[in-house]
Amino acid sequence: xxxxxxxxxxxxxxxxxxxxxxxxxxxxxxxxxxxxxxxxxxxxxxxxxxxxxxxxxxxxxxxxxxxxxxxxxxxxxxxxxxxxxxxxxxxxxxxxxxxxxxxxxxxxxxxxxxxxxxxxxxxxxxxxxxxxxxxxxxxxxxxxxxxxxxxxxxxxxxxxxxxxxxxxxxxxxxxxxxxxxxxxxxxxxxxxxxxxxxxxxxxxxxxxxxxxxxxxxxxxxxxxxxxxxxxxxxxxxxxxxxxxxxxxxxxxxxxxxxxxxxxxxxxxxxxxxxxxxxxxxxxxxxxxxxxxxxxxxxxxxxxxxxxxxxxxxxxxxxxxxxxxxxxxxxxxxxxxxxxxxxxxxxxxxxxxxxxxxxxxxxxxxxxxxxxxxxxxxxxxxxxxxxxxxxxxxxxxxxxxxxxxxxxxxxxxxxxxxxxxxxxxxxxxxxxxxxxxxxxxxxxxxxxxxxxxxxxxxxxxxxxxxxxxxxxxxxxxxxxxxxxxxxxxxxxxxxxxxxxxxxxxxxxxxxxxxxxxx
Amino acid sequence: xxxxxxxxxxxxxxxxxxxxxxxxxxxxxxxxxxxxxxxxxxxxxxxxxxxxxxxxxxxxxxxxxxxxxxxxxxxxxxxxxxxxxxxxxxxxxxxxxxxxxxxxxxxxxxxxxxxxxxxxxxxxxxxxxxxxxxxxxxxxxxxxxxxxxxxxxxxxxxxxxxxxxxxxxxxxxxxxxxxxxxxxxxxxxxxxxxxxxxxxxxxxxxxxxxxxxxxxxxxxxxxxxxxxxxxxxxxxxxxxxxxxxxxxxxxxxxxxxxxxxxxxxxxxxxxxxxxxxxxxxxxxxxxxxxxxxxxxxxxxxxxxxxxxxxxxxxxxxxxxxxxxxxxxxxxxxxxxxxxxxxxxxxxxxxxxxxxxxxxxxxx
Numbered sequence: 093x094x095x096x097x098x099x100x101x102x103x104x105x106x107x108x109x110x111x112x113x114x115x116x117x118x119x120x121x122x123x124x125x126x127x128x129x130x131x132x133x134x135x136x137x138x139x140x141x142x143x144x145x146x147x148x149x150x151x152x153x154x155x156x157x158x159x160x161x162x163x164x165x166x167x168x169x170x171x172x173x174x175x176x177x178x179x180x181x182x183x184x185x186x187x188x189x190x191x192x193x194x195x196x197x198x199x200x201x202x203x204x205x206x207x208x209x210x211x212x213x214x215x216x217x218x219x220x221x222x223x224x225x226x227x228x229x230x231x232x233x234x235x236x237x238x239x240x241x242x243x244x245x246x247x248x249x250x251x252x253x254x255x256x257x258x259x260x261x262x263x264x265x266x267x268x269x270x271x272x273x274x275x276x277x278x279x280x281x282x283x284x285x286x287x288x289x290x291x292x293x294x295x296x297x298x299x300x301x302x303x304x305x306x307x308x309x310x311x312x313x314x315x316x317x318x319x320x321x322x323x324x325x326x327x328x329x330x331x332x333x334x335x336x337x338x339x340x341x342x343x344x345x346x347x348x349x350x351x352x353x354x355x356x357x358x359x360x361x362x363x364x365x366x367x368x369x370x371x372x373x374x375x376x377x378x379x380x381x382x383x384x385x386x387x388x389x390x391x392x393x394x395x396x397x398x399x400x401x402x403x404x405x406x407x408x409x410x411x412x413x414x415x416x417x418x419x420x421x422x423x424x425x426x427x428x429x430x431x432x433x434x435x436x437x438x439x440x441x442x443x444x445x446x447x448x449x450x451x452x453x454x455x456x457x458x459x460x461x462x463x464x465x466x467x468x469x470x471x472x473x474x475x476x477x478x479x480x481x482x483x484x485x486x487x488x489x490x491x492x493x494x495x496x497x498x499x500x501x502x503x504x505x506x507x508x509x510x511x512x513x514x515x516x517x518x519x520x521x522x523x524x525x526x527x528x529x530x531x532x533x534x535x536x537x538x539x540x541x542x543x544x545x546x547x548x549x550x551x552x553x554x555x556x557x558x559x560x561x562x563x564x565x566x567x568x569x570x571x572x573x574x575x576x577x578x579x580x581x582x583x584x585x586x587x588x589x590x591x592x593x594x595x596x597x598x599x600x601x602x603x604x605x606x607x608x609x
Numbered sequence: 610x611x612x613x614x615x616x617x618x619x620x621x622x623x624x625x626x627x628x629x630x631x632x633x634x635x636x637x638x639x640x641x642x643x644x645x646x647x648x649x650x651x652x653x654x655x656x657x658x659x660x661x662x663x664x665x666x667x668x669x670x671x672x673x674x675x676x677x678x679x680x681x682x683x684x685x686x687x688x689x690x691x692x693x694x695x696x697x698x699x700x701x702x703x704x705x706x707x708x709x710x711x712x713x714x715x716x717x718x719x720x721x722x723x724x725x726x727x728x729x730x731x732x733x734x735x736x737x738x739x740x741x742x743x744x745x746x747x748x749x750x751x752x753x754x755x756x757x758x759x760x761x762x763x764x765x766x767x768x769x770x771x772x773x774x775x776x777x778x779x780x781x782x783x784x785x786x787x788x789x790x791x792x793x794x795x796x797x798x799x800x801x802x803x804x805x806x807x808x809x810x811x812x813x814x815x816x817x818x819x820x821x822x823x824x825x826x827x828x829x830x831x832x833x834x835x836x837x838x839x840x841x842x843x844x845x846x847x848x849x850x851x852x853x854x855x856x857x858x859x860x861x862x863x864x865x866x867x868x869x870x871x872x873x874x875x876x877x878x879x880x881x882x883x884x885x886x887x888x889x890x891x892x893x894x895x896x897x898x899x900x901x902x903x904x905x906x907x908x909x910x911x912x913x914x915x916x917x918x919x920x921x922x923x924x925x926x927x928x929x930x931x932x933x934x935x936x937x938x939x940x941x942x943x944x945x946x947x948x949x950x951x952x953x954x955x956x957x958x959x960x961x962x963x964x965x966x967x968x969x970x971x972x
Contacts, residue, residue: 504696507657508710508762509686518713522700599700599742 126360127179129201130352133157138352139171139180143311145207145330146181146350153204163309165273166563172197172354174568179358183328184349189248189274198356203349210341212317212325217340220323224342227298236294244275244287252285257297264301265467266292267322267550269310271563276328279560282397291345292326306470308550312456314338316550319464385570395561399578402557405471407582409553410540412475417482417539424487429494439487446484452545454481459549474546478539485535493528494520526597533590540583554578610635610766610797611656616665618651625651627821629665633766638792639799640808640829643818644844649801650693652818653768656799657685686714689759693771695751697743703730703754704739707761714762726761733757733787749780753787760791767791769800778877785811804877805845805914809833817841833915850911855894857904862891869910876912878919881972886910886919889950889969892943893923899937902927903963918952919969924962931956932965 127133135156140147142161150159160177162168165186171177173196184203191197213221231237243249268288270279277286284305296303306322313329316322318338328348331341390396428439446454455477463473497520505515547556558575562568595601611633618626625648633639641649654660656667658674658681667674669684698706707726711717717725730736733753743751752772759767769788773781785807792798792811802808808815808829815832817825817840825832825841836842851872853865866887873883890908897903903925911920923932930937933956938944947954947967954967 498696498699500692500694500696501698503659504690504692504698506682507659507685507690507692508758509682509689509714510710511682514713518709519698519700526700597700599702603702603740 126358127200127354128360130204133179133200133352136178137176139168139177141165141168141182141310145332148332149205149350150181163311164269164271164559164563166271166559169194169197170562170568175355179352179354181350181352183273183276184351185245185275186273187351187353188245192248196356197353198359200352200354200359203351205350206347207330207350208344209328209346209348210331210344212314212329212335212339212341213323214317214320215338215340217323221340221342223299224295224324227295228343228345230298231294240287240290244290248275250274250278250280250285252283252290252293255290255293255297257293258300259302261300262302263304264296264299264324265304265306265322266296267306267308267313267316267325268292268327269313270305270307271560272327273563278564279393279398280564281393282401287346288326288328292324306550307552307556309548312460312548312550315460319460321460321464321467385567388565389561389567389570389574393564395564398552398557398560399554399574402552402554403578403582405546405551406540406543406554406579407586409471409474409478409543409546409551410582410586413478413482413539413543414536416475416479418486420479420483421486421490424483425490425494428487428491443484443487446481451477451481451542452548455545455549470546470549470551473549474543474551478543481542482535482539486532489528489531489535490524493524496527497523522597526594529590529594529597533587533594536590537583537587540586541579544579554582610670612668613656614666614668616652616655616667617663618648618655618660619663625821626655626662629823631816631823631826633797633799635765635797636795637797637814638812639814639816640812641799641801641816641818642803642805642808642832642844643816643824647818648821649818650770653690653770653799653801656768657688657690659690686710686762687765688768689762689764689766690768690770691752691755691759691772693774695743695748695755695775697751697754697758699743701742702739703735703741703743703746706743706754706758710758710762722761726757729757729760730754732760732790734783747780748776749783752776752780752784756784756787756791766797766799769798769802771801771803773802773804778874781877805833817844819844845915850909853908855904855906855908858898865908872910872912876914878912879972882919882969885950885972886921886969889921889947889967892947892950893921893932893965893967895943896932896938896947897923897925899939900927900930900932902930903932917971919971921965921967921969923965926962929958929963932963 127136134154136154137158137160138150138154139160139162140150142163147159147161150157160171162171165182168177168180168182169190172180179200181204184199187197187199191199211224213224228237231240243251268277268284270277270284272278272286272288275286276288277284279285284307289305292305293303306316308316308322310327313322313325313327314335315338317325325339328346329335329341330348331344335341390399424439424442427435428443430436430439455474458477458480459470459473501519501523502515505519506512510518543553544555546553547559552560554575558571561571565571613629613631616626616629617624629652641652643649651660655662662675669688672679672684674681674684697703698709701709704723704726707729708717708719708722711722711725712719727736727739730739733756735750735753735757738746738750738754743754746754756767756772772788773784776784781804785804788798788800789807789811800808800812810829812829814826815829816823817832817836819840825836825838827837831837832841833845836845851869853868855865869887869890870883873886878886890910894906897906904927905925907922907924909920909922909924912918913920933944933947933954935941935944950969951967952970954965957964957966
């Protein structure tokens, strides 16, 4: 055990060293190929946010370029910084805020185009949409809107004003993407803040409703609104014709620029001083970098709360999905071994379908299709989806375990006077459990790791927590390694309990223990 | 105690048991003998419903076993079974194998069950193995534990399904002596067995089964010494035999000897008998080698437990030559050995075949 811990520590330190040494230096290209204007992007690699208008624009404008679609803004930034793409297109206002602290990046010319932004609603929810338009008109009239623009966008402040409203009119569920970036949405000190958040909070107060923010993947937002999972989308949602087919938009509340940007070093500038920034970077000591990384990613803005909450979600989903999956697996297994054709066939179909579909697809199907019109905690949906998937595998594990117990054991039990059920319980089950535990353990670990995709249905698990932190710190390394280690620790700890069970089911263990004592 | 009426059992098209009607009384020891595959085990397994009969009726102390309302598990508690493959519960220690039934089925408390289990283990000579696990025991020990496991349930009757067939010959007797002891103590038992000598002296009645019928039944004396019907007679007299065909002078002597040894082991012949048999076969073949026209040569060895001897026959369809003719042999040594070993030896020419028959006394 001590050895394992030491090994992890070594790997961790090595990783940090490697990660810190690498960042900031890669991706620079020689003078001759430097980007001069957005027209130079025509045959380059361009990063965009998956499903965004930038995506559509880049596809149309630069047909010969390689378009790489990323799932979150932080991934786009990292891609630019690590040289995975030559340039990327993103929202001008957000970039403006990022560039205040990040001096490696710069705009490539003026914004390419402007896009209108609105909030999104379910097409059948005209009442709420009208209310929002009224509300928007109101704050534009009374100067609140101008103040918001001034604070968040022009001056780049990051303080939320206190907004107190009555919460007597029920709940308003609003879908958003928490790692959109300032000035619109970020997570700070364990809560979401930003222009969008303030706008939403003001609207909720206007309605007198309690606000519930659902943090989702950007790609899931529209589907969630279309299936009534959420009442409204506030996530600097750009108004496009395609989206209008799915949802209804409010009036325009903001216009956003779309800008191309790249590493400063890769943009041709008159009198460019190459490598000036690199020299100062290198003077930082190694230990200071670790300390900074630790502070930025964990301590600053109480980010460890995110990690702890994520950890909790991951553990809860893993444990309950295992319990649910094991029970369901036992049921499916008994059906699979049944002589009644209908039960047997049902079980076979269940097993082959569940094993033949990715669990992510199953997860989204359950969330957006099965429970489309039901308000249900996404954690419960995750438990159901992973449990169902786990059941398909455990059912077969159980079956092979039961069939592996010699038929004579059952016969002896029955001949002795046990009923079929009590023979199974007292004689077959203990032998089967012992037989299947090694395989079961492996399946269990896969389950724990598989839960890292629940971010798709707005569960803030460990992976999502890491993503949120990355979106704030733009440090790929520290959050990812930390998340990896935490996953390892969870699996390892949970595994210990199963190993304890394995020892308990070893009939000779008791005797060995007695002999040692 | 057990009354079986017109019992039959079919597997699909194949009829394994045909119209069996018998009665087993309290205190009786019944041996069920007969050739392999004639439904002996199936019959026994029907008695406790491990196999469901296709027709007929079984009454245990007057209760109809095939009636849905009958408490079959309750009846099984009083009618336990010992299997060919032991079937000890492999996740439990020897002691727990004995106590699980009394504790879970009879509600006995643990201490009392363990005390009783140890007593029974002493009876079968395995008290010191109480804390061992089945995979740490020899075959004979396993089967004795299996018998002890039955006894722990205080059964009124024990069914034995070929209790010694899966054992090494050296371990057969330890199991048989335990069963003998039970017989002396008046336990009601039904035993499917291939051990004829054992069946003969342990049982009150013997059932001879053939092709799914209860072909003949009677006291051991009737069945073994004076069988009334044809098939019983053939079975009893020529219990089992061994055949080997030698096609050329370059036959595989070691393979043949191996098979003969395996046969001897199955028949539980002594080392000495086995040694003598191998020597006799070798010398007889030596004599046949002198004659070019003897191949193919048919060797048959049959063992009769009743007469305590082995009969060897060597047959070939070549020219009429007597291999035992002293003039053909290169020296007298071979013939001397043969005459010394064999109880009886003679040559005959029957149906255009040369036939040498020898008889060897069992040691």
